[in-house]
Every structure is written in structure tokens, then in C-alpha cells.
Amino acid sequence: MTIASRAASANDYVRQHSTHPLISRQKAEDTARAAVRLAALLGVDPANVEPKHSWNYLSLPLAPLTLHASDPDDPTQVYTFSYRDPLCDDEPFYLLGPCPVCEAAVPLAEIRSLADLGAFLADGPAPLPDNGILPSSYPDEFDRHPAHSSACPFWDSES
Ligand SMILES: [Zn+2]
Helix, strand or coil: CCHHHHHHHHHHHHHHCCCCCCCCHHHHHHHHHHHHHHHHHHCCCHHHEEECCCHHHCCCCCCCEEEEEEECCEEEEEEEEEECCCCCCCCCEEEEEECCCCCCEEEEEEECCHHHHHHHHHHCCCCCCCCCCCCCCCCHHHCCCCCCCCCCCCCCCCC
């Protein structure tokens, strides 16, 4: 696919998803643009990236935004990412996956480029030591993420 046709496809995607019955045009467009950025990062067509509850059922609040990216060459393979706020266009994506302790879906890796995803897929999540110190390969967002179960040492006991 040429760069021009990929760009046209991205533009169509943003236009198509910028009108929504419940969400302002600005917010819907920002959300679609975040999806397009993730698609570009992964090297897939934007059609392979969908928000958590699909475009028709986008629910407020939109932040953090959860996006599912399916692999065009292996549709059974779906990667789930969160994005802190679609209004900001310079945030990293976070790959969501099961916490090694409580198995809740939490941010396991900060993904700013395809190489970051490659590094995570090569190494997997680092084992968590008993001393409670988070290995540097984990994003800060892992710790105290609200999805951890209350029995997990990384659960935020203050929330
Ligand atoms: Zn946990």
C-alpha cells in the first residue's frame, strides 16, 4: 500500500468516527486520532484498531482510552492498549496484560515504538521480586493501577 493510500485510509477513519451521538465531535475526533496513531505505530490499517466497546458504544469518560488492535495476519491475536488521555497526542501507549501476581489486566509495558513491543514480546514481563521493588522494565503505571485485585501487593490501598 502506498504512503498516500495509507494516509487516505487514516483520514477516512478519523472522519468516519468523528461524529457520535453521545460524544462531542472534538472528543470523538481525538479518540479516532489516537487509534490512528496506534495503528501507525503497529504498522496496521486503522480498521484493525477499535476502542474497547466499539465505536458505536463509546462510553464516557474516555480517559484512559482502551484500544484493541487485532493482527491482520492472525485475527486470533489481539493486543490491548491503554492511552492516558486522547486529548493529548504525545503520550505513550501501554500494553495491557495479566498482572503476574493477581492476573488483572494492567499496564505491563510502555510502548512508544514497535521496537518496545518487540522487546516485551521477546522478554515477557519480568518476574516480580518479593521485596516489592518494581523491575525497571515495568511502567510506573503498573504500580497501584486500579485494576489490581485487593489481595495484590501492587493494589492501591488508598483508593
Ligand atoms: Zn496485581
